[in-house]
Amino acid sequence: MPAYKRILIKLSGEALMGDDQFGINRATMVRMVREVHEVTQLGCEVAVVIGGGNIFRGVAGGSVGMDRATADYMGMLATVMNSLALADTMRQEGMTARVMSAIAIDQVVEPYVRPKALQYLEEGKVVVFAAGTGNPFFTTDTAAALRGAEIGAEIVLKATKVDGVYTADPKKDPAATRYTNISFDEAITKNLQVMDATAFALCRDQKLPIKVFSIFKSGALKRVVLGEDEGTLVHV
Ligand SMILES: Nc1ncnc2c1ncn2[C@@H]1O[C@H](COP(=O)(O)OP(=O)(O)O)[C@@H](O)[C@H]1O
Ligand SMILES: O=c1ccn([C@@H]2O[C@H](COP(=O)(O)OP(=O)(O)O)[C@@H](O)[C@H]2O)c(=O)[nH]1
Numbered sequence: 001m002p003a004y005k006r007i008l009i010k011l012s013g014e015a016l017m018g019d020d021q022f023g024i025n026r027a028t029m030v031r032m033v034r035e036v037h038e039v040t041q042l043g044c045e046v047a048v049v050i051g052g053g054n055i056f057r058g059v060a061g062g063s064v065g066m067d068r069a070t071a072d073y074m075g076m077l078a079t080v081m082n083s084l085a086l087a088d089t090m091r092q093e094g095m096t097a098r099v100m101s102a103i104a105i106d107q108v109v110e111p112y113v114r115p116k117a118l119q120y121l122e123e124g125k126v127v128v129f130a131a132g133t134g135n136p137f138f139t140t141d142t143a144a145a146l147r148g149a150e151i152g153a154e155i156v157l158k159a160t161k162v163d164g165v166y167t168a169d170p171k172k173d174p175a176a177t178r179y180t181n182i183s184f185d186e187a188i189t190k191n192l193q194v195m196d197a198t199a200f201a202l203c204r205d206q207k208l209p210i211k212v213f214s215i216f217k218s219g220a221l222k223r224v225v226l227g228e229d230e231g232t233l234v235h236v
Contacts (some may be wrong), residue, residue, distance in 0.1 A: 003227030006045040006121060008148035009036065010141060012156045013051025013082055015215045022058035024085055032159075033089045034220045036126065041097060044225055045121045047151055048128045049144040050086055072136030076103060078141060083130035084109065090126060097126040102134030102143070112149055123152060141199035147192030149206040156203060156210045157224055158195060163214035164232035165194045179232045187234055200234070210234040 010130050011032060018025025055078035056063075063071040073106060080101055087097040098120050100112040107215055110116075120127045132143040141158065147154040165187060166176040184204035194212055203210055213220045213231025223230040 002039070002044045002152040002235060003225065004044060004225060005153065006047075007039070007225065008047045008049065008144055008153040008156045010049060010156060011086070012051045012053070012159075012160045012215055013055070013079065013140070014053035014057070015055070015159075015161055015169040016050075016082060017054040021234075022054055024054060024082070027071050027102045029054035029085065031090050031095070031218075032096070032215065033086065033093050035219075036090070037093055037095055038222045039225045040124070040126060040224070042225060043122070046126045047117070047130075047147060047153065048126060049119060049140055049147060050079060050082045050088065050128065051140040052076070052082055052132075054078075055081055069136040072138075076131045076134070076136075079132055080105065083128045087126075087128050089127075095126055096124070097128055099128045099130050102129070102131040105131075109145065113213075115189070117147075117151060127151075137236050138198065139196050141195045142202065145199040145202040145206075145208065145210075147200065149202060149208055152209065157207060157221065158210055158212045159215040159221060160194070160212060161215065162194065162212075163217060163220075165192055165212050167192075179227070181235060183234050184234055184236060204232070204236060207236050209236070234236075 018028035031182050052075050055141050056075045083099045087099045090097040099109045101109045117127050129147045132140050164178040166178050168176040171177045
């Protein structure tokens, strides 16, 4: 039995590169989709927000010195590409997915309309939210918090490159230790960078818990959804 009826999964864009320098690694994408498929088969309603770091890295050199808002719009468009690729992979794996974009690109993808998204979820379709929040100066983590709150998700699952929230960045400090549980206030006060402060603050205000776990660990997503001990729970 899944521990949650409706969840919002934030998939790292950067993780999509796999071992490549940038772009979408096919095998990695398929593996991620199969993990999501498993939780839909448990009977969970699933919405997804995917980042854009994998594509944006490939063009970051050209964005040096660029106006921040323009670079951010490029980042949002990168998430649209990832969302389309993700939904198509889902289709190939036998799932039904719908992409909804926060930025109007009518010929390419349908716009985000909240009641429509709710309808898709009730029908058991996976909804992929593209283009982040539609605003520069935000991140896809904040988009995950925002959409999670809007659709009434019980939890935001951040599938990232590390297996939880640590006392310090584990990539820089090998002595860092992982929390099993941490409150929003503590994560914010200690300035733990695994998610940005805007996303943390929004989830805290909405009393929407976040689970941080590794996207590279096979079966971790399913374990989280089954309520088993995995990653770090950030709670009110
Ligand atoms: N206290 C911390 N605990 C865990 N990870 C941290 C911490 N501080 C910084 N990080 C870094 O945050 C990164 C994950 O955040 P982010 O860049 O938003 O990834 P993504 O959006 O691609 O999932 C990790 O790769 C990790 O190195
Ligand atoms: O609401 C949003 C969401 C994303 N972005 C831009 O899109 C990029 C890609 O998203 P993110 O870095 O969160 O993806 P990930 O870290 O998961 O690869 C960000 O760096 C921002 O430049 C934005 O401007 N507004």
